[in-house]
Amino acid sequence: MSLINLTIDGVQVQAVPGTSVLEAAGQAGIKIPTLCYLKEINEIGSCRICLVEVEGARTLQASCVTPVTEGMVVRTNTPEVRQARKLNLELIMSNHPQECLICPRSTNCELQQLAAELGISELRFTGAMSxxxxxxxxxxxxxxxxxxxxxxxxxxxxxxxxxxxxxxxxxxxxxxxxxxxxxxxxxxxxxxxxxxxxxxxxxxxxxxxxxxxxxxxxxxxxxxxxxxxxxxxxxxx
Ligand code: FES
The missing domain is CATH 3.30.70.20 (Alpha-Beta Plaits)
Known part of the structure; x- marks a missing residue:
């Protein structure tokens, strides 16, 4: 089987056809944050936390549902990518109850961990609640x-x-x-x-x-x- 050649953050990567950009990056030791993704079980691209920049694409792409292509050039950590991920998480959190102090998953919550990782210390948006x-x-x-x-x-x-x-x-x-x-x-x-x-x-x-x-x-x-x-x-x- 011939492998696909691509570049992720300046690193030359080879991947099996059908591999997602997220998986290819992971294989190359490049971590992309995710939230909705569960390998081979839930690959639906709904949270948009795994966004990356793909040269030639007009918009940022969800790396978990974007397959690698020959010659692809991907950037996973540009200011635009970081800003978009942070904004998406802020919107996801806009209707989330602020109960971390009494929540049974506190300190074991992916949302909480990701917020810390992406530098969210206060909520800019407050939406309608469930x-x-x-x-x-x-x-x-x-x-x-x-x-x-x-x-x-x-x-x-x-x-x-x-x-x-x-x-x-x-x-x-x-x-x-x-x-x-x-x-x-x-x-x-x-x-x-x-x-x-x-x-x-x-x-x-x-x-x-x-x-x-x-x-x-x-x-x-x-x-x-x-x-x-x-x-x-x-x-x-
Ligand atoms: Fe949710 Fe990719 S991890 S869109």
Whole structure:
């Protein structure tokens, strides 16, 4: 098989046809930040954090879904690339609850880590918040759509690895939510409680139900805590 020759950040790289720019860069020791990407499971180019500059292209390209081509010249760390990644992350965070201090995934959250990496110390944008309440109906998992960034890693792993498809994107536009069909609570779905979704979730949008989660819920809203523990997820507006 003949290999594709390209240049990434001035480094001559050879890659197998069909390899993404992200993978080729990784093989050459060049790290490109990602958020929605899960190798061979979720390669959908939705978060736009992995943007790179490709010579000759009119816009920045998502490296996780851009295949290498012969003679390609890629730059992964220009001021424009860094600025675009940072802006995209700021927009993703614009409707994210500011609960890091009491969040069960704090210090183990990809969003938090990436914000630090990209130099985001304060939020410039504040958007409308998710209209969905946390779902405590599962015996083992908490589903918190307010913290979901719609990367769909959980959906892909549930469908392609576990082959259960207990959750999928529902509704449209800003109201899109990853949930069981008909917005049923997770406790009523065909979920087998394998925890794969929680494992790949980059935030606390799906996390294990443990003592920390219980404490977090009580701190977040002591009055609602009792109600949402027993009631199905409801849409607030
Ligand atoms: Fe490439 Fe999300 S990692 S678009």
């Amino acid at each position: 209209p969905y309440e946390p779902d405590f109906s599962s015996p083992s998992l908490v589903r918190d759509p307010r913290k979901c960034i719609l990367c769909r890693r959980c959906v892909s792993v549930c469908e392609n690895v576990q082959q259960v498809s207990a959750i999928a994107p529902q509704e449209r536009g800003f109201d899109t939510v990853v949930a069981p069909a008909f917005l049923e609570p997770l406790g009523n779905a065909a979920c087998v409680n394998c925890g794969q979704c929680a494992l790949v979730c980059p935030t606390a949008a799906i996390h294990e139900k443990d003592q920390t989660g219980e404490v977090w819920a009580a701190l977040a809203d002591p009055e609602k805590h009792v109600v949402v523990q027993t009631a199905p997820a409801v849409r607030v507006s």
